[in-house]
Amino acid sequence: PVSVAGRLLGAALMLGGVIYLLPAFADEEFGAGERGLSGLFTALGAGAFAGSVWLSLSGGVRRAGRWLIVSNLLFAAATAVFAYSGQLAAAALAAVALGFFNSVHTTLGAAAIQLASPEAMRGRVFGVYEVAWGMFPLGGLVLGSLAAGIGLPASLAAWAALTAAFTLAVWWRAPKIRAWEFPG
Numbered sequence: 001p002v003s004v005a006g007r008l009l010g011a012a013l014m015l016g017g018v019i020y021l022l023p024a025f026a027d028e029e030f031g032a033g034e035r036g037l038s039g040l041f042t043a044l045g046a047g048a049f050a051g052s053v054w055l056s057l058s059g060g061v062r063r064a065g066r067w068l069i070v071s072n073l074l075f076a077a078a079t080a081v082f083a084y085s086g087q088l089a090a091a092a093l094a095a096v097a098l099g100f101f102n103s104v105h106t107t108l109g110a111a112a113i114q115l116a117s118p119e120a121m122r123g124r125v126f127g128v129y130e131v132a133w134g135m136f137p138l139g140g141l142v143l144g145s146l147a148a149g150i151g152l153p154a155s156l157a158a159w160a161a162l163t164a165a166f167t168l169a170v171w172w173r174a175p176k177i178r179a180w181e182f183p184g
Contacts (some may be wrong), residue, residue, distance in 0.1 A: 003014045017159055018079055018098065019044070020140030024152055030088040043092040047099025054100075055107055064112045065180030068105060075101040083156035106133070112180050176179040 022044075026037035061067045078101060082094035110129065117125040149156035171178055 017136075017139035017143030018082075018156065019136070020144060021147060021152060021156060025082075025091065026088075029086075029152055030091065032088050036088050039092055040095050043095035044099040047101075048103040049099075050096070051100040051103030052107065055104060059078065060111075060182060061108065061176035062182055063180075064108045064182050065176075065178045068108050068112065068177060068180070069167055071101045071105040071108065072167040073164055075105060076167065079160035079163065079171065080157050083153045083160065111182070112177075115182065116180065138168045 012173075021038055022040050025035075026032050026040055030036050032039070075098060078094050078097035082091050082098060085091040085094055110126075113125060113129050114122060143159050145153060146158065149155075149157070
């Protein structure tokens with residue numbers, strides 16, 4: 001379980017970078033200022049809420065490992081769409097998808113780690129998991145530096161490609177994650 005939490009650190013760094021570019025996108029790419037930024041954050045929140053409601057109403061998913069991979073790949077795809085959306089309304093729709101897939105991914109990841117951890121280690125393992133998600137600001141620093149060098153859309157698209165590559169590497173190298181299933 002600790003190695004699983006370590007693998008999720010990479011996901012936290014990658015997912016965490018996106019939110020820190022929203023102000024720059026709202027201002028520089030869409031010319032929408034504070035109102036546009038609040039719209040993008042609202043879209044993210046609406047997507048996250050929808051993802052949580054979907055998991056609650058559906059009773060969750062049995063094949064959590066596959067959904068962890070799929071939700072992260074769909075997050076990467078939505079990130080690439082957001083990067084080159086070109087218009088605030090299209091970016092807001094992509095942000096809904098970002099929030100949805102991020103919510104599904106983080107919820108399933110937290111539940112899977114809890115279920116996969118021995119009872120005596122559960123608190124410590126989940127503590128490592130939370131430290132990993134605390135790395136969001138570091139992802140923002142890396143992505144912001146990349147954006148300064150190659151521009152906003154290209155940096156976000158590169159980040160999306162890196163997220164997808166990382167996710168596929170986890171899928172390939174970590175069959176235990178792929179095989180995770182929740183009790184029915």
